[in-house]
Amino acid sequence: MTVLKVRHLTTYRYRRPVGFGEHRMMFRPRDSYDQRLIEATMTISPRPSALRWVHDPFGNAVTLVRFDRNAEELVFESRIAVEHFPDPIDFQSEERAKTYPFSYAPEETPDLAPYMVRQCPDPDGELERWARRFLRPGQDTPTGRLLMTLTAAIGESFVYNRRTESGTQDPLTTLRLGRGTCRDFALFMMEAVRSLGFAARFVSGYLYVPTRDGPRHLGGGSTHAWVQVYLPGAGWVEFDPTNGIIGNRDLVRVAVARMPSQAVPLSGTFLGRAEDELGMTVEVQVTSDDPAAG
Template identity: 85%
Template structure:
């Protein structure tokens, strides 16, 4: 068990005082058996006139802030403390799911169907052909080995690069360019495994990068994204193709969704001219109370 502390600071700057529309936040981690929220504080400047909390269709905690004041800066500072229990993945799935191909049980298929459906166009079947390269020819393939190989192949075959623009790259663009961000790689893997019949969903959260080896993981210093694949008997298993992580080690889940656009950490608007906007900065620091963690 390790206690991980996160400080997530987002600052919007403007040339003159502007008004602000609603801002939607997904900052609060999901409580589970492998991570327990110990504390959370959210400070917003200027102070909102109201904050409303709801759970979205996926069970994520979503806060919406409304503002009366105008300002030249809008600052969101989120601090969380999470008790983190690394869950070693041994792929203890149901016997029928230990090798691929397999079919989900009839009573699970209606609930998994939205996560199995392809969400991005692949008219020529390029993505499906890429995924099928990792199947054994004319024979069953161990399911765990297949998913581990896909995860590793993405990290080794594509070049990671940061992109400040919002949105997620289409998987075919990622395939053709051979590069992308963590959210691009997460969506790429989701669509690749969906092409093989798996249920997959997008995860947004934070990545702990051990200070003793700061280059160990890609995607530190900002929010992070990966995916989960559903395996009968094992449940939703974490796969981070950016870093080749299998399981929840070093990963703090905040939100899960069918699509990346449903798990954006912070969105909102301002009232003014486009020239008023000077830009946005995001700082994320994840530290551990256990110097040997990770």
């Protein structure tokens, strides 16, 4: 067990005092057997006039805030600490799911169905053809090996680059450009495995970058994104195509969703002219209390 601490600072700046619409935050991690939230604080400036918590359709904790004053700067600082329990992945799935293809059980299918439906256009089957390259023609393919190979192939075949623009590019753009952000790679993998009949969902959170691992993981210093794939008997298993991570090692899970747009860490509006906006800065620090992890 390791205690991971996250400081997430977002600052919006404007040329003159502006008003603010409602802002929506997804900063509070999901409690589970492999990560336990032990501390969470939020500092917002200017002080909100109203704040409330809700659970979204996926069970994520969402904070909604409103403001009644104008300001030239809007600052959100989230600090969290979680007990992190790395979950060793040995793909102890049910026997029927150890090789691909397999079918989900009738009692699971209605709940998994929304995560199996492809959400992005692939009119000529380009993405599906890419995914099927990792199958063994005419033979069953070990499920764990298939997903591990596909995860590694994304990290090795595409170039990671940060992008300041909001949003996520569609999978065909990622395939054709050969580059993208962690959110792009997560959506790409999610749609690729869905084309093979897997249930998959998008995960937003944070990445711890331990110096003991030598080269830095890609995506450190900002929010991070990866994928969960549902395997009967193993449940939702983490796959980070940006870094080739299988399982939850170094990953702090905040939100899960069917699509990336449903798991945006922070969103909102301001009331003013477009030219008033000077930009946004984001700083993320993930540290460990475990001396051996440094």
